Amino acid sequence: MAQLTQASALERRFTSARRSGASGFIVAMLVPSLVIIAFVVAFPLVYSFYLSFTSYTLLRPIPAWNDFANYRRLLQDPIFGQAFINTLLFMFVTVNAAFLMGLFLSQAVARTIRGQPLLRTLLMVPMMFAPVMVGFQFRWFFNDQVGLVNNILTSLGLLNGSIPWLVDRWLAMFSIGVATVWMNTPVVAIILLAGTLSISPELYEAADVDGANSWQKFRAITYPLLGPFITIALTILSLDVARGFDIVSIMTGGGPAHRTELLWTYVPRVAIQEARFGSGAAMSFVTIIVTVVFTLYLFRQLLKSRIL
């Protein structure tokens, strides 16, 4: 009995040793990744968070602690408030518009029998442009003197004079939105097209037998089965739109007179052009918090609608 107990104790000790050895090995293997992540992600985040509580400027890059002064200033800054609202509106409209257009295009292409490979290739053309080029391209389209849009409207006899597309607040936001939607719709379309083509034709054949019309087939079969693809498409789309600094920067630069100011044009304006890096860092952190809340909300809504 004593021998059995002793053997059992030894076995436990060996098992424990094996487990701790395995844990040590796992930790050792993870250390390089953790160090790199800490260096490239955590350190900049922590340091910029620290800077958001200082009066650090690019002209005098010596951080001096100033408590919550930068955050208090944000609350009193009407331009920040305006940029914040503009950003929310812009995100809401462009993400939804690009998603709906992408969904429509994917369904149209999926039903095309002849020339589908060509259409797929054409769909991807906007993705081949760098955002900077898209910005320049659409800045020219919407130029009030020599722009394509005004010229077409004038040629059709619909316009006498010129429309200042990039000056008027709402027209400028619309113009930037069109460029953003144009660039981001193909990503959605390609992902949803792949999803649509992966759905078994037998499901549609069964629906045909039941006498379902096209809309019913879309509601009952296509849309639910596209759920995972929609999730991926919306995630990529949101991230792409939220990183759309280049297009806005080239087309209007957030101006004129802050009329098209978005958070991602206002932060560099304050941090770099006005050299108030501490204030810029504070704005960035407020933006990050809002983005996280928005993302959590988005995923919760997706879960509720059983798309996830």
Add this chain to the structure above:
Amino acid sequence: MSKHKLFASLFAVGAVLAACAAPPSPAPQAPQPPAAEPTQAAPAAPAQPSGDEPKVAGVDRRFDGVTLRAAFIGGGQYEKMYESIKDWEAATGAKVEIVYKGDGFEIDKKLKTDFAAGTGDYDVVWDHTSFFSQYIPFLEPLENYFTQEELKDFSQAILKSATRDGHLWLIPRHADISVVHYRTDLYGNEQYKAEFKAKYGYDLAPPETWKQFFDHAEFFTGKEPGLFGTNFAGKEEALSGRFYEILVANGGKMLDENFKPAFNSEAGVKTAQFFRELYARKLVPADMTSLLWDGVANNFCQGNIAVHNEWFGWYSYFQDPKNCKVAGKFDLIRQPVGEGGIRSGWAGAHAFSIPASSKNKEAAAALIKFLTSEKIMYEEAKLGFLPVRDSVWARLIADAAKSDNPLDKKRLEIAQTAIANDFFAPPLIAEWIPLTNILTPKLQAIMLGDLDAKQGLDEAAAEVEKMLAEAGYYNR
């Protein structure tokens, strides 16, 4: 505070004066621009060019294996100079890698960010007399790399404006000053002359005052399809600079002697209202608020503008019939007089600096010597830029005397007179560009009608005062 007094002493005027003029003349000391009248005679041309062929410099030493990283201004007329870099590479064995090109404002943002982050890694950077005060903690003093003999041909006034705290921070490349460009085909049109006289009660002639300038803009707008009266660069420092220029002409100041904002004065409101009226009455293109120097120059070049404020540097571009519809159809005149009885010409100099972090400072200095040598500066000056070497001025004047186009000579005379009489530069404070980044959006808002002129300037003044207080200029 002594530092601020030093800034004040550098404020303007004399600074770049004689940038283009020679022989070297003492820089005016007063911080205000000179009155419009009486006009000083254009300074005499420097005695003689230095020889038959302009000399190169910076090619007397080998730098084999050295690669210099540069951030330069790019676009338009600025590119021509860089074609010569291959000659310097061949002579010295070094390589030049231009790792960043952008307009002046883009370079400013890039340098500020890179310098603060310690990631610049440049050996030579483009710089400007309006910008360099921001970068001084990150620049290498240049007096140890350039002998007095090498510097004596440069405008001493510009070198003075490039010197702070007893150190030389820039080597100038070329200078420029505002000058009014107007269309001779429009101003010479007999029908337009008669119509103008009937409407305004005085003869149509190149504008002598800003009031006349406004009348002309109003008169010419719409006279021909697509024609606007005038245009201005409408964003970044460019708009604040143009505002500043007319503000001074109207008797106003940007900052007072204690560095408190003074631009929201009566003169400031009148000046802002001038821009507002131009925009509201559609005498300028609606997209003016998105235009920078190349945009407004292109509008003039394409024949869409009757009269406007411009830099001398675009001269060869405007005179090229392959590029410009106005080639041979325009003339120049000194800046108009404002309500303060002042002609004011905003001026400054493009230049090169060496970052303190450069590991190849000797080679960098050699490259700058080459790029600012008599030969390269002469080649660049032939494009229209105003040189900053006395010897190059002498060559230009000698060339212009032989030219078939009288404007070639006239423009140089106007430049010399303007520099001698109208010159003013922005305050040499590190916060100048951040100041304009506060002021410009407010000016845009005034132009677009989002803010009343007084309200917009008061808001900008409050923000500028706060910024300068935080920078330690005073307590609020």
